[in-house]
Amino acid sequence: MTPSKAIRWLLAVLALACVLALPSPAAAAPADEWGFRGLLRDGEKQPVSGAAVQVKDGDTVVGSDTTDDKGRWEIIPVPGPGTYTLTIDTTAASGHFAGDEYEVDKELVESPTTLPVLNVVVSTTESSQQVASFTDRLAQRAVSGFNLGLLIAIAAIGLSLVFGTSRFTNFAHGESVTFGGLTGFVLAHVLGLPLLLAAAVATVLGGFFGYAQDVAFWRPLRRRGVSLITLMIASIGISMAIRSLMQFSFGSASRGMTEESWGTVTLGPVVMPATSYAGMGISIVVLAGVGLWLKHGRIGKATRAIAGNTALAATSGVAVDKITRIVWVLAGALAALSGVLLGVFNQVSFDMGFNLLLLMFAGVILGGLGTSFGTLAGSIVVGLCTEILVLWIPADMKYVGGLAVLVIVLLVRPQGIFGRRERIG
């Protein structure tokens, strides 16, 4: 292949990528705006990465960012001079001060000798730390863990429905979650849609994304009658391709889902953003809806019949192809919803779904493959473990807790909490 031909070929791929890709996120603020830029370090002057930095004017969040691997955060624009509060949440950060929150007040002064953007160097030891008692922190973590568990469950139910009807473990399911998160980000952050509307639209688009995956990849592969192993490897390839495409268009940084703030809710020792409670409410309603649909709905029953015995369901007049398509749409929509809520709960990044995928596996296996109630219970246990273990293990090993649960379950009780032994042979 000559270089010019190769470049044209690459351009064609690029054009395709642009069709699929999301618009690039908003560019950094122009230099003549007011804002804070800074560097976060620990007591030993080592950079702290992955911490969430928020700038507040009183109780209103003005902007936020996450520190990169050099501990830096980019310009967070503010409306003008004044005193702002910088809060630094190290829940997802590297370092051994797991989950602590810091607050520090900084003043922007209008002066001919200083830049309008203030460079701030914050050390995690010198800022005023909010010290909470162990039980308070446990309560806070437990609520977060329950929230995370619900998000895992929403996405995992899609994964196990696909497993039931298509008979393979879809390693690309995490990318459907990321799709939801990134779409939500574009709608809420870039286009400035209200959060709830953005979540609803992203969920619908997620359904289309699931449908598109089925039409583009899985239905043709089913028709070819390829083996289970081929399907799983193909799903890995698809996962890799989509994830890289998302990294290409979104970049490697983690970003806040929205600038919209609903304030915080204080329940006893637990302080959470109101959006998290809204997210939990939505999760519970959606999970209950899916549960009822599976149990009583006509299509839901057909889905269960296929999961039980595909050949028998087909001979009893269940339209297997149609149900499978519906399951892919539903799985895509649920994953996207989970992605939006996860983005609100944590941050949006190109690999958020892939990281969640491993926790989904943990939830599904813990609950016992193929039982919806088990998936819910297993996911919540995994969510709780992931968040609560951060009280003892470093926050940059957060996911290790959830994954360790997976390994331990397989050692002790491979059929999960609610599973029957016959399913796993």
Place this chain on the structure above:
Amino acid sequence: MDIIWNSLRELITPTTAAYALAAIGLNVHFGFTGLLNFGQAGFVAIGAYGFAISVMTFGFSTPLAIAVTLVLAAGYALLLGVPTLRLRADYLAIVTIAAAEIIRFALNSSAFAKWTGGANGLYNEYSGWLKGSNPYPSGVVTVGPWTFGSNDLWIATVDWLVVLLTAGAIYLLVRSPWGRVLKGIREDEHAMLSLGKNVNLYKLQALVIGGVIGAAAGILYVQPTSVQPFDFATRMTFNMYTMLILGGAATVFGPILGSMIFWVVMRFTDELVNLGVDGGLFDNVTQGSQLRFVLVGVALVLLVVFRPQGILGNRTELSFDAK
């Protein structure tokens, strides 16, 4: 023309050799035995870190460090294999990928930074033994159209020697009755059980052997460079699957050929991305290189579906859909 020669240089670089070796290990799992190991990167990481820490923290001699590292990898394989090999294929895939991620998170964590260097990784203060035995003249050595640093060339020589010796051993193993049992297990476990073969024991042996080869590849991988935790992400494993299926799974030379082609193509597209950056097509090199991994993913799907036998494989033997 420079682009072509620069790309072809990848045929013999130490990285290509290390990947080829790890892919040979993966081939013992996937190609010959049918074990779906989605966490070969975990074995490679154990090799790289096990060796570097043995030398740098504990001050072990090189042979002892290698021995300790390989024993560690064998232990890790047993830990994963004993509970999961009796379960369905998906479970091994899920557990290996989860365990590989646990390892990466732990190595990347600041909690163990005293030994692992955390996110910064480890500087190369462990390959003195190799550089000390370098027989090539110091400075720059010219090989055909390429120039190499003297140490790099020596490392490449040692790496390829290890790759060829391992390939030779695998050749003998898979042609023995033992290798035939592995292939039988890949085809049908129940049939093998009904003939009196202890299937789980063979699967465990295969998992350990392939994992130890993966760890050996990890030792080779970090000789020319430093140890970086990010290198051992899941992407490493799936690059290896792409190589393996490209070259031909269940063949002896498939993983080697696959690794060579993979890295030549990666280097070639890298050069194209550089042209693209010069021409204003991409903002920067990192962004452009993401697109290359889109291509790797697409290539993996196309290969496994349309040419599962790869280049060297035999269509009848290697279409995975025979069952």
Place this chain on the structure above:
Amino acid sequence: MPSKRDPILVADRVHRHFAGVTAVDVDHVEMPRGKITALIGPNGAGKTTFFNLLTGFDKPQTGAWSFEGKPIAGLAPWQVARRGMVRTFQLTKVLGRLTVLENMLLGSKNQRGERLLPFFWRKQERSDSARALEILERFKLGAKAHDYAASLSGGQRKLLEMARAIMNEPSLVMLDEPMAGVNPALTQSLLHHIKDLKNQGMTVLFVEHDMHMVRYVADWVIVMAEGRIIAEGVPGEVLSSTAVVDAYLGAHHDTDLRELVREMEA
């Protein structure tokens, strides 16, 4: 039920249920040594499940059985096979991407080269190959020795599976529906091979639907229905007993009765 002389396999109180539905509930059964025993019964009678239980491929809720006088309940399938009890499968399990000869060689017992660090196996491999080719010739598969097993027809796969089991030199061969899906032209030769196993001193237990075959080849017949053993005896008596006919008619109420009766009387 009187004890047979010197049974090779004795099973007691074997019970297996799936999610509350009883699949196998066998109180006591014995397999006569050196004979061909047929296990018959309507679909869903639990024949294959019983096979799976005896060979260790499935675990019962309760039950004990012994082979050659030694208890083998609870052993793994490969351990059962090593004791000399080798089975085939209803859906043939040939190793498709290995050659026919390789399939046969995997049947060979105690190949030293199958241990890790395989050395000094070539001599044994040569004698095994010679024996394998000889058996293949008998099964008319000699010409196919170097083809992939996946290229064989359904009937040839049945033959290969049986040949591979013989390669293992078992004392009890258990054949799960050896005739299912076999081209009628091959049926005679299969029957001949089964009789031949007995002549070589092996005991044979087989599951079958085809009454012609049972009558022609079996020395002893055991009838299962709804998981239980409802009758056993020599073929002539058992096949005309009312209990057996009832069991079949009960299960086959929507098939053509006349055809079935004709089949029983043939």
